Amino acid sequence: MNDRTTSLLAQPMRPPSAGRLGAYAGLFVLGALVGAAGALVQPGWFPGGLLLALAGEAGAVLGAARLMRSRAGGAAAAAGWMLAVILLTASRPEGDFLFAAGSGSYLFLLGGILVAVICATLTPGRQPDGAPARLAK
Template identity: 45%
Template sequence: MTEPADARPPRRSIPAAVLGTRDERLKEPQPSPAWRIAAYALFFPLGFAVSVCGAFVQALWPPAGVLLALAATGATFYAGLRITGTRLGAAIPAAGWFAALLLLMVPRPEGDNVLWTNATSLSWLFVGSILGVICATLPTRTSWFPGVPGPPR
């Protein structure tokens, strides 16, 4: 029997097409332990670098710079989650991001500040923190510890 001309697969939303559905993400194969450890080692300095760059970008272009810095921050956290397949993969770049913030928030002896107490800096700090928490609590293929499988689903 022939199919009707308008029998197409259902359309997926843009986020589902780009990021995949929850079931598709949970069925992805787990990377090897050596690959995960190498990714953890690379994502900490990447989170640090994104934080430093974001601090200057959000101040350089006030309305659009904050969105650009937040997009890079969220993408880094989510990439850590997806590449490693663990929640620790999102927490490692978030730890690097916060470590850089601790250094950037301290005023210099000359009186210079990198992050000021204005709306753009505070929104970048607050929303970036929320993005880190969201990415670190998304469903993953394993538990917090690198490579220890969780209970069967």
């Protein structure tokens, strides 16, 4: 390793700022809203609603990751989506439910998890300031 790489690796980690934590919380709420909207849209216009719900989730997660320039932004939006969808799958004591036992619901749940993982990991990791090329050996 060269001197510049060694000095960058030796720097202590700074805790995230309050603004950055607030942005992550906002992205979590955005993911939850996208999950709730997708849960309502996907059974209405099958298969178009399913594709629209998954595209909305992909846009939210990938956009969050690109906005924050880190995978953590995408993970925050994906976590909000998953929490909302899991809470909406539970049936109530009165027998009311939002997700019917059908192929569309299962595709939304499993496809949404797959889309969240793919989009959250597509964003490249942060590199130290400098040239956009890979670090030298």
